[in-house]
Amino acid sequence: MTLVELNHVSKSFSKGDETITPLDDVSLQIDAGEFVSLMGPSGTGKSTLLNLVSGIDRPDSGTIHVDGTEITGLSRSKLADWRAANLGYIFQTHNLIPVLTAYENVELPTLLLPLSSAQRRDRVQLALEAVGLVDRAEHYPRQLSGGQEQRVGIARAIVAHPKVVVADEPTGSLDTETSQQIQVLLQRLNQELNITLLMVTHDADVAAIASRQLLLDHGRFLESNGAPQSDNNKASLSS
Amino acid sequence: MTTYVLKTLLRHRVRTMLTVSGAAVAMFVYCFVGSVQEGLARLTTGSDADRSLIVFQENRFCPTSSRLPEDYSDKIMDVAGVRQVMPIQVWTNNCRASLDIVVFNGAAPDQIQSSRPVELTAGDWQTFQTRRDAAIVGRNVARRRGLAVGDQFSIGDVSVYVAGVFRSTVPSEENLIYTSLRFLQYTRGLDAAGLVTQHEVLLNEDADPDRVASQIDQVLRAGPVATTTRRKGAFQASTLSDLVDLIGFAHWLGYACVALVLSLVATTTVMSVQDRIKEYAVLQTIGVRPLRALRLVLAESMILCLVGGVTGTLLAGAVLGLGGFAIGAEGATIAFRPSLSLILSGTIVSLLVGIVAGIAPAIQAATVPIVDALRQA
Numbered sequence: 001m002t003l004v005e006l007n008h009v010s011k012s013f014s015k016g017d018e019t020i021t022p023l024d025d026v027s028l029q030i031d032a033g034e035f036v037s038l039m040g041p042s043g044t045g046k047s048t049l050l051n052l053v054s055g056i057d058r059p060d061s062g063t064i065h066v067d068g069t070e071i072t073g074l075s076r077s078k079l080a081d082w083r084a085a086n087l088g089y090i091f092q093t094h095n096l097i098p099v100l101t102a103y104e105n106v107e108l109p110t111l112l113l114p115l116s117s118a119q120r121r122d123r124v125q126l127a128l129e130a131v132g133l134v135d136r137a138e139h140y141p142r143q144l145s146g147g148q149e150q151r152v153g154i155a156r157a158i159v160a161h162p163k164v165v166v167a168d169e170p171t172g173s174l175d176t177e178t179s180q181q182i183q184v185l186l187q188r189l190n191q192e193l194n195i196t197l198l199m200v201t202h203d204a205d206v207a208a209i210a211s212r213q214l215l216l217d218h219g220r221f222l223e224s225n226g227a228p229q230s231d232n233n234k235a236s237l238s239s
Numbered sequence: 240m241t242t243y244v245l246k247t248l249l250r251h252r253v254r255t256m257l258t259v260s261g262a263a264v265a266m267f268v269y270c271f272v273g274s275v276q277e278g279l280a281r282l283t284t285g286s287d288a289d290r291s292l293i294v295f296q297e298n299r300f301c302p303t304s305s306r307l308p309e310d311y312s313d314k315i316m317d318v319a320g321v322r323q324v325m326p327i328q329v330w331t332n333n334c335r336a337s338l339d340i341v342v343f344n345g346a347a348p349d350q351i352q353s354s355r356p357v358e359l360t361a362g363d364w365q366t367f368q369t370r371r372d373a374a375i376v377g378r379n380v381a382r383r384r385g386l387a388v389g390d391q392f393s394i395g396d397v398s399v400y401v402a403g404v405f406r407s408t409v410p411s412e413e414n415l416i417y418t419s420l421r422f423l424q425y426t427r428g429l430d431a432a433g434l435v436t437q438h439e440v441l442l443n444e445d446a447d448p449d450r451v452a453s454q455i456d457q458v459l460r461a462g463p464v465a466t467t468t469r470r471k472g473a474f475q476a477s478t479l480s481d482l483v484d485l486i487g488f489a490h491w492l493g494y495a496c497v498a499l500v501l502s503l504v505a506t507t508t509v510m511s512v513q514d515r516i517k518e519y520a521v522l523q524t525i526g527v528r529p530l531r532a533l534r535l536v537l538a539e540s541m542i543l544c545l546v547g548g549v550t551g552t553l554l555a556g557a558v559l560g561l562g563g564f565a566i567g568a569e570g571a572t573i574a575f576r577p578s579l580s581l582i583l584s585g586t587i588v589s590l591l592v593g594i595v596a597g598i599a600p601a602i603q604a605a606t607v608p609i610v611d612a613l614r615q616a
Contacts, residue, residue: 051610054524056523056524056609056610056613057609057610076529077528077529077530080523080526080527080528080529081526081528082526083524083525083526084525084526084527085526087526089524089525091521091613095517095518095521095613097243097518097521097522098250099243099246099247099249099250100242100243100246104242104243108243108522108525109525109526111240112525112526112527156525160526
């Protein structure tokens, strides 16, 4: 079943006199439960695509549907509600709230949902268990290592049981060993909890853990081996 | 989300403390200025100010220069609408504006007890009525001068025995010292046997104060000394005219204090939001609505303002209540007294300033371009 669907999406930016078009008439489908990695050189529109799927940026043209909802037509407030209920975002730099403990950071998205305090507590507990950080629940971000911070970030992204989780270079700021731990964790989340994941990465080894790997080059999708996709960049790109 | 707001404020303890302290100081001054304004309003309005008249020597201002025959009271009593006349000898240590003015009012003790709005909190009326040099002291004077029942109090040529301390529903009364009329008339230096400074006239319910005042001056025109009779409120406003102008100007100081709190809290909140603009982008990425982000910032600025403002307001209330401050000139005094309306006004102003100070940074946080803010280091 198609969960995320981009149809003829384009996005341009003005930089001085120059117009940059990181995404040009891009179409893409991601099925529920898929783990898709998105690779490509810097400036090729990977993060732009991630931001469009997340609803924190809007395309110039084209439509984006997630689980049947066309998010491109939603207002800023409606998009916020939609993100709270349907989207988990894993940042490269963790972006935890420094004044809140690990528990409170993970709890934050659940405060935006109609849940009882007992339900919230259970969800936070489960999310922290999933990332193996129950014993660090009362620690503040400054008391955690980079890897632990990223695991808290992952717990925060999955605690609301989102339909899709996007990850922007989730291992980009971590050492090799910690990076591998996070890769294993992301794989487990996809396989054991059936979470749909869209991950942007520079690292081919990290991209390899995904069930489908896409390469984005100058606003167009290529297969992971570098060959262009057929049918004017509109292919479903299923693995 | 409340935890987030409170913890955010605690994260920058020094900045929060400085802002709260600044707001507290400004609201302290605001309430102090407000109490002076209220004191003046109480002095010039209300039943005591509107329903009683003061008969004073024409074209005289300082109590020492007004010398009216004591027996004018009999002639005044004959005027229609007059219920009671109280001849008063006034003695003050300072005719000019002063923060520690001491004003003696000499009148018949039984009249003081029956017609003045005073209630003894210590001492007894009998000693006041029977002992020649006895005085009852307003509690503000007692507090300022450290006087208690049984003390002997001397100032200039006047030396009295403190027979009682009183409180009053009219705050300015609490800055007076009452003695018997005879005692004050015969005080060395006054040489006022048979003379008084003024006559205080209490009116019947249905009497028109201005018409009665005019009739009194008409009746006394045939006497040895011409008079000017005015409502007590108008008389006091005229007596304190220089101070009234100053106090009128001082309300700008009150507005300046409000502006100070506004700019202080707005600056702090703007800095706080700009420091954490990425944090607001993260919050909105995980699903916090723009309106909620706006409310988070408003809550921060309101807490800063309310904690500081209410602290300053309560502190001002305590200082005003315990200090017994007053300013006076030419025998009339304005009492600075805390009031519920002042405390409420301080609290409401703090709340409103908190909201206004937070609006600009709140809009900034709510409308942050999420993608651009997330790119910030």
